[in-house]
Amino acid sequence: MDRKTLDSQIxxxxxxxxRAERHRFEDLHYARLTETVAGHPRGSVVLPDGVVVPGYPxxxxxxxxxxxxxxxxxxxxxxxxxxxxxxxxxxxxxxxxYAFSRGGFVCAFSTDRLPDFLDPGLFDAEPDLVxxxxxxxxxxxxxxxxxxxxxxDVALFVFDLMRQxxxxxxxxxQKMQLIARHGLPATRTFGRFHPTExxxxxxxxxxxxxxxxxxxxxxxxQDPIRAKYVTGGSNITDIGVCSEQLLDLPPAYFINxxxxxxxxxxxxxxxxxxxxxxRLGRAFLAGLDRAVAxxxxxxxxxxxxxxxxxxxxxxxxxxxxxxxxxxxxxxxAPGTPREDNGYWVLEFDRIFDRMTGTLATALDGAIxxx
Amino acid sequence: MDRKTLDSQIxxxxxxxxRAERHRFEDLHYARLTETVAGHPRGSVVLPDGVVVPGYPxxxxxxxxxxxxxxxxxxxxxxxxxxxxxxxxxxxxxxxxYAFSRGGFVCAFSTDRLPDFLDPGLFDAEPDLVxxxxxxxxxxxxxxxxxxxxxxDVALFVFDLMRQxxxxxxxxxQKMQLIARHGLPATRTFGRFHPTExxxxxxxxxxxxxxxxxxxxxxxxQDPIRAKYVTGGSNITDIGVCSEQLLDLPPAYFINxxxxxxxxxxxxxxxxxxxxxxRLGRAFLAGLDRAVAxxxxxxxxxxxxxxxxxxxxxxxxxxxxxxxxxxxxxxxAPGTPREDNGYWVLEFDRIFDRMTGTLATALDGAIxxx
Numbered sequence: 001m002d003r004k005t006l007d008s009q010i011x012x013x014x015x016x017x018x019r020a021e022r023h024r025f026e027d028l029h030y031a032r033l034t035e036t037v038a039g040h041p042r043g044s045v046v047l048p049d050g051v052v053v054p055g056y057p058x059x060x061x062x063x064x065x066x067x068x069x070x071x072x073x074x075x076x077x078x079x080x081x082x083x084x085x086x087x088x089x090x091x092x093x094x095x096x097x098y099a100f101s102r103g104g105f106v107c108a109f110s111t112d113r114l115p116d117f118l119d120p121g122l123f124d125a126e127p128d129l130v131x132x133x134x135x136x137x138x139x140x141x142x143x144x145x146x147x148x149x150x151x152x153d154v155a156l157f158v159f160d161l162m163r164q165x166x167x168x169x170x171x172x173x174q175k176m177q178l179i180a181r182h183g184l185p186a187t188r189t190f191g192r193f194h195p196t197e198x199x200x201x202x203x204x205x206x207x208x209x210x211x212x213x214x215x216x217x218x219x220x221x222q223d224p225i226r227a228k229y230v231t232g233g234s235n236i237t238d239i240g241v242c243s244e245q246l247l248d249l250p251p252a253y254f255i256n257x258x259x260x261x262x263x264x265x266x267x268x269x270x271x272x273x274x275x276x277x278x279r280l281g282r283a284f285l286a287g288l289d290r291a292v293a294x295x296x297x298x299x300x301x302x303x304x305x306x307x308x309x310x311x312x313x314x315x316x317x318x319x320x321x322x323x324x325x326x327x328x329x330x331x332x333a334p335g336t337p338r339e340d341n342g343y344w345v346l347e348f349d350r351i352f353d354r355m356t357g358t359l360a361t362a363l364d365g366a367i368x369x370x
Numbered sequence: 371m372d373r374k375t376l377d378s379q380i381x382x383x384x385x386x387x388x389r390a391e392r393h394r395f396e397d398l399h400y401a402r403l404t405e406t407v408a409g410h411p412r413g414s415v416v417l418p419d420g421v422v423v424p425g426y427p428x429x430x431x432x433x434x435x436x437x438x439x440x441x442x443x444x445x446x447x448x449x450x451x452x453x454x455x456x457x458x459x460x461x462x463x464x465x466x467x468y469a470f471s472r473g474g475f476v477c478a479f480s481t482d483r484l485p486d487f488l489d490p491g492l493f494d495a496e497p498d499l500v501x502x503x504x505x506x507x508x509x510x511x512x513x514x515x516x517x518x519x520x521x522x523d524v525a526l527f528v529f530d531l532m533r534q535x536x537x538x539x540x541x542x543x544q545k546m547q548l549i550a551r552h553g554l555p556a557t558r559t560f561g562r563f564h565p566t567e568x569x570x571x572x573x574x575x576x577x578x579x580x581x582x583x584x585x586x587x588x589x590x591x592q593d594p595i596r597a598k599y600v601t602g603g604s605n606i607t608d609i610g611v612c613s614e615q616l617l618d619l620p621p622a623y624f625i626n627x628x629x630x631x632x633x634x635x636x637x638x639x640x641x642x643x644x645x646x647x648x649r650l651g652r653a654f655l656a657g658l659d660r661a662v663a664x665x666x667x668x669x670x671x672x673x674x675x676x677x678x679x680x681x682x683x684x685x686x687x688x689x690x691x692x693x694x695x696x697x698x699x700x701x702x703a704p705g706t707p708r709e710d711n712g713y714w715v716l717e718f719d720r721i722f723d724r725m726t727g728t729l730a731t732a733l734d735g736a737i738x739x740x
Contacts, residue, residue, distance in 0.1 A: 060737035067735025227737055246628060251621030256740060258616060262658030263732055266666070271659055278644055280651030288632030289641055296636070362633055365437025367430035367597055370626060 003165025005050035032104025085136025112314035243287025373535025375420035402474025455506025482684035502530035613657025
């Protein structure tokens, strides 16, 4: 079947119009779309031969399980685990395997680490396959939180398959066959459900909540509809890992999670749970305490990120990317990248400007009008 | 001494320029300043004879007690209780006593209730006196919260005195003499402190926190500087009474209180208090539960306010004001105002539009992208 390509003239116009950007990662010259271009969504990657790797679409959220299933799904759907990590698309181009971020950048960190998780021989059998995967774990350079069952480093979980130049995902059965045949690490699949099976899914989400998991992604078997539904606990976890950035994140980050938590509590009849109340209060206060302590001790509020690379030059690529996108807010930890057990460990701090400034002023005794 | 007046030509220009508005309350024709005019601050009231009642100034906040005292005060200051209510300025004009809101409107509710709290004979002895007072209690038409030691209705607390047409407040000793001479209900005064007496004030604010009080207002004895400093608990109380309006209030309402609470905890070494964590979590969740319950039960999220009037016509004036300022968001409870024990009891609901819409959509099972 023909692979979708983007005409080079259209790409030139898109770049000129600010709807696409050209980038280079070592020998790979590619473009990423920052807006929809010729029907290809934002985040799509244009390879040197013009082949388009589709952007990974945003997944809609339901906040009511029973009503959401009935409203959104006409037929059966598959329930898979939603994992608290970051999304990459993995593909081979001219004998090299790359991982692209949601925005369509080559991710130097993920690209470096792929051999730890995948056998590149996979692409000899399936040269145009695109793996959509979540990378999660405490030692990742993007996110403050990570799943509780990944004690160190990161892990990779495939949850969708695409083909280069082809919109849409492979159907569930083909995906599962390829995952099995090539022994790919994959997200957990909990089975096939009908929109009327709200009770079974309620049991499932409560079990996931107990495990500390993030939630479910529901994928229509026939209809292209997909929806995510998260656990009550994931909202508290998210607040806890980000409350030291309280003034730097958009307020909706916190407001939306509080609202979702309240809807979850209502749906599952969990009102008045003193332990949950304590965990929510602690999620706000523990992070804020860290922020105030940082301000008092070193005059700034920041968060330390750590990740490890197989190759030194990929660590350098990643540092270049950090400095280009994070500017003055990034401080590479002295003495890193340092060699450790065959890897290069990078540590860096991301500084939260508004927390730093606001707390310094308040602790100094300044007045404010509000 | 001459009383400051606003030239009628300047007032005409200010009204034309949108910096002042003319209003009428029964026979009283007055103007309120919506911006500074000829040096008179926003909220100032211009009486029919042109005499200006100064707007009550915003009080600056300190968030660090020790450093704040040293930074802001050069000499001694008085510490008074800050009460969780609304601010009025009370004065007599041509044989009638009126209460003006912070914005400079005649408040029909407060004006109606003044005889319950004050002997109007006060103004025979002091005709140009202006009482600056807080009105607080569970049965007030503006605020969701109220001090724990006012079990019902409202109470009035004088905390500053001014004179009509004179900028500035009466000095502390004159204020206390007039309060004593006329038996005025007043806020608690905790004494005179020096900027070095941080330890004594720390004890005081912890005692107030235990009582469930809102905090302190510190008033320079010589310098005109004033500052407020609130208890840790007041932040949790404020969150608790307003969390059912989570999406309707500016997010800074919640974000600022969380930040202040963390600074209070640090200043007073109260880290890791499980009971406080639980109270904070409950403050968010109890209000949100009420909101979700309201959405499920009646398709809207609202709050019921109750207050009572001595005179039926004042209740009607207040309803007119509510409808003019609150529009479709106000629903007067059927059957009110109703007579009860010599008063007219008014009940009304204020509807929270965004909570109502967002929860209805979410509970119905709709998807959203975020």
